[in-house]
Amino acid sequence: METKNLKTYLLIGILVIATVLRLWKIDQVPVSLFGDELDVGYHAYSILKTGKDYSGNSWPLHFQSLAEWRTPLYLYSAVPTVAMFGISPLGVRLPAAIFGILGVFLFYLLIKLITGNWKLATLAGLLLAISPWHLQYSRAGFEVTQMLTFYLAGLLFFLKGLKEGRLLPYSALFLGLTPWVYSTAKFFLPLTVLGLLIVWHKELFKVGKKYLLWTLAVFILVVAPITWSTLFGGGTARFGYISVFTDPTTIPEIGFSRLRDSKMDDPEIKFGAQPDLESRVVHNKFQWWGGVMLKNYLQTFSSQFLFINGDLNARHAVQGAGEFYKFEGLFILLGLVFLLIRPLDRKIKIFLLLWLVLAPIPAAMTRDGGSHATRLFFLLPVLVFLTAYGIYGLVDVLKNQRKLLSLGIIGLYLVSFLWYQHQYWVHYPWDSERWWHAGxxxxxxxxxxxxxxxxxxxxxxxxxxxxxxxxxxxxxxxxxxxxxxxxxxxxxxxxxxxxxxxxxxxxxxxxxxxxxxxxxxxxxxxxxxxxxxxxxxxxxxxxxxxxxxxxxxxxxxxxxxxxxxxxxxx
Structure with a gap:
């Protein structure tokens, strides 16, 4: 078979797998629409019928829900499907599934572009297609699959635009749309843009001035409205509620730590006594916030979150399954080693490492953010790439045992995938029924x-x-x-x-x-x-x-x- 045909058939096969896994019985599992999904559906229904959200705001930039203000783009994306299927699991979840499938395709294209290796790209695309983390969010009315798809499209157009300047405005468009989808992007987008400018500033200056101006104009036009609405509308309300900076336990915890310090010197001292300078320096809001954020950040890379338990919210993960298959940790570590030592464009290496290091930061600023799979979704692609890179590099290094090693890896994935599918289809509907508000x-x-x-x-x-x-x-x-x-x-x-x-x-x-x-x-x-x-x-x-x-x-x-x-x- 010709290589070109093989590439095409493999890609089609991966997309078929991705499609089946994301659409099969999406109206039945998860077992019901939970509250946030119904909120999406009713907002979309309200826009469809009246041009207003259900709180009465015309074509809003942030939708006013009963408990929060929501970013708008997924809700608008659900309007056509709600028009076709009503407020139903299919009507609310279909956009997430479609964007999940598109994300697999764009991830394949991105990896192929940055590595120049279609085999590695095929492997990476397959791993994302069967990823428990990606599957979980592609089968429910969560915004993050759309956010990630736009992000991957933005990176793809950016890297292509370095050689074809006319494509750069499309990068600005797709990257600029990510904060419209989910609030994590409001923090991660500036970090991404800064990273892209640091790594590829020389190449950008070689692009025609006309294209750079168009790119800047598109970015400002897309980002400015959502930025304005976030800063001066209701867009900050949700972050204010979940942020570590507004945690009501902060002041009592600091006070208790200072009191304990004081009692070390004077056991008779009472609560409310003025702490000394040393205690104020060691125990204060900045120290507390920094400690919580560091704990969250490190927890993100823990085996408990990634491979053993996953997110403890049963809507976000099959309990006990982890966000990755349990053996993939070895390949992620190998992938990181190979990324550092094997030949690959230096700028690509730097950007991938920046992506890996920066992705957990937005979630780290929130309470319980260290194991919150939704807020950490930007981390998923780079870890999947490292997994694929580790597998590909290991097979390449051990060429003499290539067939046996490949069979072993395929066997591991097959057993783990079938176990996960059994958990998802047989046990998960019962285990998670209350989380999905069944009944x-x-x-x-x-x-x-x-x-x-x-x-x-x-x-x-x-x-x-x-x-x-x-x-x-x-x-x-x-x-x-x-x-x-x-x-x-x-x-x-x-x-x-x-x-x-x-x-x-x-x-x-x-x-x-x-x-x-x-x-x-x-x-x-x-x-x-x-x-x-x-x-x-x-x-x-x-x-x-x-x-x-x-x-x-x-x-x-x-x-x-x-x-x-x-x-x-x-």
């Missing part, structure tokens, strides 16, 4: 379908806040909530003052147990209760239902455990 869809759609028979439908607030689940799963008309989003209140006996939208109410009764619930419910009321507040498994023990309550429906998690109950008075 809400059935409970809400059932309640809405039967609402005509009741004066009031009350959703319990004993678990997750129900607002966005109600709006999304009911596809409630956004026009009716935009002007006064959940601002209407009503005082209901045994509930107190609770929020309402039309005949739908959101609150929890003052009932000590399910046996007191009927006395708390108004007449002609449908109440959607969480299984936790009921405290009885009425699926396996239906006889324990109070006689004065009528159980309309019991909604179960995929595991069969109860999730929600729909009650009314008998």
């Amino acid at each position: 809400f869809e059935s409970a809400i759609k059932t309640a809405v379908s039967q609402a005509g028979d009741y004066d009031k439908v009350i959703f319990s607030m004993a678990g997750e806040p129900t607002f966005i689940f109600f709006l999304g799963w009911s596809q409630y008309p956004p026009q009716e909530v935009q002007d006064g989003l959940f601002s209407e209140k009503e005082n209901i006996a045994n509930f107190g003052e609770i929020t309402k939208v039309g005949k739908y109410y959101f609150g929890t009764p003052n009932a000590p147990s399910v046996y007191e619930l009927a006395r708390s419910l108004p007449d002609k009321t449908l109440y959607v209760a969480t299984a936790k507040e009921v405290g009885i498994n009425l699926i396996t023990e239906p006889d324990r239902k109070p006689g004065d309550l009528k159980l309309l429906k019991a909604v179960a998690f995929p595991s069969g455990e109860p999730a929600y109950y729909l009650f009314t008075k008998n």
Whole structure:
């Protein structure tokens, strides 16, 4: 077979694998849309119907959600798919899957460009296609696959633009769009631009002045609006909430450390005493912030995060699987060694090392950022490249054992991949059912379908806040909530003052147990209760239902455990 045809067939094969792994049963696993995904879907639905987000802002640069302001581009990208498939797993997740597939293709092109080695690029593309980290985010409504795809496109056009100046403005466009997708890019983009300028400033000055001016103009035009909205709109609210600099535990921790210092000299000293100069120098906000950031940074490269447990949030990773296959750590280390000692363009080496070192910094500035796979997503491609480079270099060095070594590596990947797929498809739906807010869809759609028979439908607030689940799963008309989003209140006996939208109410009764619930419910009321507040498994023990309550429906998690109950008075 001709080499050209082989390259094409292998690339097509990789893209087919990437496509199948990202699209197969995407509407079923993960088991449901979690709150942030429904937020994406309902914002897209609101834009589709009204040209405003559900808070009433016209074509916003940051979408105003119930709890935060969100970067806009993924939400706008979901408008066409929500128009086709509604607020559904397919409607919300399809853009992430598509950008995940495109990311695999662009990663292949980038590695081929920087190494000049199509075999290495093919291997790297395959490893990204089957990467647990990349797969997890390609199958849910997360923004980061789109962000990473734009980033890879920006780097690709930049490196090509050094020789063909007309391509540089496209680099500015795609890199400039990354902060529009996810907030991590607001911190990582300046670091990237600085790195590109440091490494390739001589080559840039050789590019025609016309192209440089166009590139600068495009970059400013793309970045300026989102920068303005971030600094003077609501874009900083989320960072203010998760930043290490606003952690409310900082001052108490510093105070305790200073008090401990003082007690070493005077055991009788009381809390609130003035610390001495040495204690203030050693224990202060800057020292504390620096320590937390360093801990986060180092935790990012720990085996616990990368290879053993991964992100402990079950929406971000299959628990116990790690972000990489467990044996890949060896190849990452080998790849780093080969990157330092084997022939490769010096500037490419420097940039890859800068990428590796700088990628964790944005996440390190956030609480629990050292193991937050979403905020660390920029780190993924360079680690995948090092894995591929380590494998390729090892096989090249041990040429005499090439066949045996290749078979061994293929065997390792095959066993690990099949184990991961088993965990993902068989165990993960049950293990993560609560993280993905399973049960809400059935409970809400059932309640809405039967609402005509009741004066009031009350959703319990004993678990997750129900607002966005109600709006999304009911596809409630956004026009009716935009002007006064959940601002209407009503005082209901045994509930107190609770929020309402039309005949739908959101609150929890003052009932000590399910046996007191009927006395708390108004007449002609449908109440959607969480299984936790009921405290009885009425699926396996239906006889324990109070006689004065009528159980309309019991909604179960995929595991069969109860999730929600729909009650009314008998």
